[in-house]
Amino acid sequence: xxxxxxxxxxxxxxxxxxxxxxxxxxxxxxxxxxxxxxxxxxxxxxxxxxxxxxxxxxxxxxxxxxxxxxxxxxxxxxxxxxxxxxxxxxxxxxxxxxxxxxxxxxxxxxxxxxxxxxxxxxxxxxxxxxxxxxxxxxxxxxxxxxxxxxxxxxxxxxxxxxxxxxxxxxxxxxxxxxxxxxxxxxxxxxxxxxxxxxxxxxxxxxxxxxxxxxxxxxxxxxxxxxxxxxxxxxxxxxxxxxxxxxxxxxxxxxxxxxxxxxxxxxxxxxxxxxxxxxxxxxxxxxxxxxxxxxxxxxxxxxxxxxxxxxxxxxxxxxxxxxxxxxxxxxxxxxxxxxxxxxxxxxxxxxxxxxxxxxxxxxxxxxxxxxxxxxxxxxxxxxxxxxxxxxxxxxxxxxxxxxxxxxxxxxxxxxxxxxxxxxxxxxxxxxxxxxxxxxxxxxxxxxxxxxxxxxxxxxxxxxxxxxxxxxxxxxxxxxxxxxxxxxxxxxxxxxxxxxxxxxxxxxxx
Amino acid sequence: xxxxxxxxxxxxxxxxxxxxxxxxxxxxxxxxxxxxxxxxxxxxxxxxxxxxxxxxxxxxxxxxxxxxxxxxxxxxxxxxxxxxxxxxxxxxxxxxxxxxxxxxxxxxxxxxxxxxxxxxxxxxxxxxxxxxxxxxxxxxxxxxxxxxxxxxxxxxxxxxxxxxxxxxxxxxxxxxxxxxxxxxxxxxxxxxxxxxxxxxxxxxxxxxxxxxxxxxxxxxxxxxxxxxxxxxxxxxxxxxxxxxxxxxxxxxxxxxxxxxxxxxxxxxxxxxxxxxxxxxxxxxxxxxxxxxxxxxxxxxxxxxxxxxxxxxxxxxxxxxxxxxxxxxxxxxxxxxxxxxxxxxxxxxxxxxxxxxxxxxxxxxxxxxxxxx
Numbered sequence: 001x002x003x004x005x006x007x008x009x010x011x012x013x014x015x016x017x018x019x020x021x022x023x024x025x026x027x028x029x030x031x032x033x034x035x036x037x038x039x040x041x042x043x044x045x046x047x048x049x050x051x052x053x054x055x056x057x058x059x060x061x062x063x064x065x066x067x068x069x070x071x072x073x074x075x076x077x078x079x080x081x082x083x084x085x086x087x088x089x090x091x092x093x094x095x096x097x098x099x100x101x102x103x104x105x106x107x108x109x110x111x112x113x114x115x116x117x118x119x120x121x122x123x124x125x126x127x128x129x130x131x132x133x134x135x136x137x138x139x140x141x142x143x144x145x146x147x148x149x150x151x152x153x154x155x156x157x158x159x160x161x162x163x164x165x166x167x168x169x170x171x172x173x174x175x176x177x178x179x180x181x182x183x184x185x186x187x188x189x190x191x192x193x194x195x196x197x198x199x200x201x202x203x204x205x206x207x208x209x210x211x212x213x214x215x216x217x218x219x220x221x222x223x224x225x226x227x228x229x230x231x232x233x234x235x236x237x238x239x240x241x242x243x244x245x246x247x248x249x250x251x252x253x254x255x256x257x258x259x260x261x262x263x264x265x266x267x268x269x270x271x272x273x274x275x276x277x278x279x280x281x282x283x284x285x286x287x288x289x290x291x292x293x294x295x296x297x298x299x300x301x302x303x304x305x306x307x308x309x310x311x312x313x314x315x316x317x318x319x320x321x322x323x324x325x326x327x328x329x330x331x332x333x334x335x336x337x338x339x340x341x342x343x344x345x346x347x348x349x350x351x352x353x354x355x356x357x358x359x360x361x362x363x364x365x366x367x368x369x370x371x372x373x374x375x376x377x378x379x380x381x382x383x384x385x386x387x388x389x390x391x392x393x394x395x396x397x398x399x400x401x402x403x404x405x406x407x408x409x410x411x412x413x414x415x416x417x418x419x420x421x422x423x424x425x426x427x428x429x430x431x432x433x434x435x436x437x438x439x440x441x442x443x444x445x446x447x448x449x450x451x452x453x454x455x456x457x458x459x460x461x462x463x464x465x466x467x468x469x470x471x472x473x474x475x476x477x478x479x480x481x482x483x484x485x486x487x488x489x490x491x492x493x494x495x496x497x498x499x500x501x502x503x504x505x506x507x508x
Numbered sequence: 509x510x511x512x513x514x515x516x517x518x519x520x521x522x523x524x525x526x527x528x529x530x531x532x533x534x535x536x537x538x539x540x541x542x543x544x545x546x547x548x549x550x551x552x553x554x555x556x557x558x559x560x561x562x563x564x565x566x567x568x569x570x571x572x573x574x575x576x577x578x579x580x581x582x583x584x585x586x587x588x589x590x591x592x593x594x595x596x597x598x599x600x601x602x603x604x605x606x607x608x609x610x611x612x613x614x615x616x617x618x619x620x621x622x623x624x625x626x627x628x629x630x631x632x633x634x635x636x637x638x639x640x641x642x643x644x645x646x647x648x649x650x651x652x653x654x655x656x657x658x659x660x661x662x663x664x665x666x667x668x669x670x671x672x673x674x675x676x677x678x679x680x681x682x683x684x685x686x687x688x689x690x691x692x693x694x695x696x697x698x699x700x701x702x703x704x705x706x707x708x709x710x711x712x713x714x715x716x717x718x719x720x721x722x723x724x725x726x727x728x729x730x731x732x733x734x735x736x737x738x739x740x741x742x743x744x745x746x747x748x749x750x751x752x753x754x755x756x757x758x759x760x761x762x763x764x765x766x767x768x769x770x771x772x773x774x775x776x777x778x779x780x781x782x783x784x785x786x787x788x789x790x791x792x793x794x795x796x797x798x799x800x801x802x803x804x805x806x807x808x809x810x811x812x813x814x815x816x817x818x819x820x821x822x823x824x825x826x827x828x829x830x831x832x833x834x835x836x837x838x839x840x841x842x843x844x845x846x847x848x849x850x851x852x853x854x855x856x857x858x859x860x861x862x863x864x865x866x867x868x869x870x871x872x873x874x875x876x877x878x879x880x
Contacts, residue, residue, distance in 0.1 A: 083515075314757075315759070316757065335759055336757065336759030340759065348757060353751055353753050353754070354753045354754055354757045355757065356754065357746075357747045357750040357751050357754045359750045359751075360746065360747065360750055364743070364746075368747065368754070368757075369758055372743065373740065374739060374740055375739055375740065376739065376740050376742075376743045
């Protein structure tokens, strides 16, 4: 057992919340194995770890969503029993989940009071809105209480969740991967909110797998791996490299990868593409070219047309104007199958709901983008699945396992393998946010696979909301803002600041 | 809900244990029998005795099981029809009406075409026209669903009433083509002899109510089971059912998949109606309207969890409850048919309720007051 540094640390400080030897099992896995964790009043304590390390499980135990098999949750020195998140709230503990739990058609104020027990029969709307406005003011969470949630950006929705927790009297806030959907300026805003909260004595647990950013905000960082705590450091002692090793359990090296050989012919091009949906322009005047042997990165904050761009190129949407050419064949208007026949492979952002059929086996998923005859050839797919599992070290009981049972990294390996090593030999690859939600180890693997594909002469368009990823891989960088390409630079002389500002829509 | 200081708590299972697949249905049926037994006892019938009678009249006696298989024949078809559509998350409940149309279409072929055809072709052509008529009856809902996204639940249901009145009109309301011209008694015009099959005797001298179409229905189930496993069509529908977004991503046409699945479903129900023509009825027979085999097909499909082979078993189980229940009605100690219906309802309710236990881990937890 590792005796974490935190147990010694808390001797003097006022302890708000603690987990004592918490164990939580799921079928086949011990998600939390005698985990100790504590949180002082006014502290920001980060739980850092890869996916599957057990950090979200611990947070869920602390807020009452899960009941641990063993161990205790201690609030203000007394053991508490939480049977539901509502119990958690009664103790002033609230969690903001990675996937928001809001009603799109309700206003901000309505969402905030949703599920609140002591609501009058007729909503005292004005009173609620005033209270919501006061909270947004105090903690620096710019929001219009009357705005309809469905029309808000991801960052704004997150603020609604936070306001909701504060409205319900949360003293302890657990934030699960709060920066996953945010642009750099929005992350800054979130951090200042967190500081405002700790300033008035509230405590924050920050659950994250992003090393770089947590160092700035945390008073303490506790690292988890495989359901156990592997170490804990205080502000000032944090060293990114050391934390990364605690997370992964071995040494890692993040170096930019660039094209090693000369680029070839233009394999993918789009010219003057214009797309409208429901009367609104989604893409305007898109021009791009990708050559064999290079990766072109498209950066941007979520919701600026990335998905439409990828879908137009993949043949899933027909643009009102403009041309798309794959390996010399015009593909606009020929559907997804037309684009594939021309030599395109596509890895969508949504792995399990779009790229893979979640309840179907690995074997059957490999058939998805193949040319299929009247009778399906499952035998060769089975053989292929076994090969991929071996070569890419996909962790699974076997090729007949449904893909939804795979971890994110392993599911992504299946998807990438299918698209990269297609029998038809696609030469153009469109990948969207390929490492979203993956742990450090899996990110490395995915990046290596993309790098290899580039070396093999494929033309790759990398659409990603993760700026670090784009900077690590791309030979050229574009920024997509409100459906337009607003910046284009070579990866070698990219100015990160400029890209960040372009992503936020600040003219350069 | 709090009972004796404990609260029922449910947690979703990560993996369904293998044993639950067997235990849950068995426990469901036992629980249904217990509930039915309470009703029997309350109405003054000895439960065990009545159940043994039911078993005998529905399954284990010669006439019991042959009646049951005869009733199960169209039920397998409507069950397959429902299962085929439901697997794709298309909730057509129009099997009843499509079955009537299958009867009408089959009778038409049996009257018009069969005279000049040998039985080897006449009977299949009756079944084929039954299938076509059933498919035609779902064509409009299929088009509306595939093109405009209109709920197939409402449109197929409403057409059931149209089909019902169509049959009544042909036999009772008009002197039309399907009405027997030789008598003033309102009944259907008989199809040609070549379009009819004789009941099976199962190597005895007795005449039964089971027709060779039973084996056709079973064969249909086996073929569907096999075809949907190995064919590209089965693959694409499975992808679509699992995740429409994935199907779109792979370039599959949702309009084609939705409309074709609904048409096949209608055809299957139509075949069920045509089997009634080549088997017991030999004509458009309003007696079919009384049995509700189309709606029962939905129940059968649900009991079978949309598995085509299991549909056969569920249909026989369900038909046996019905024939057994009918027989109890005319026994020495008549049991009202309503009790048999209560039993059927209980079986379904518990089978579907059992799903909860299959998917969730249910535990009792002591209630503790939250300390502050």
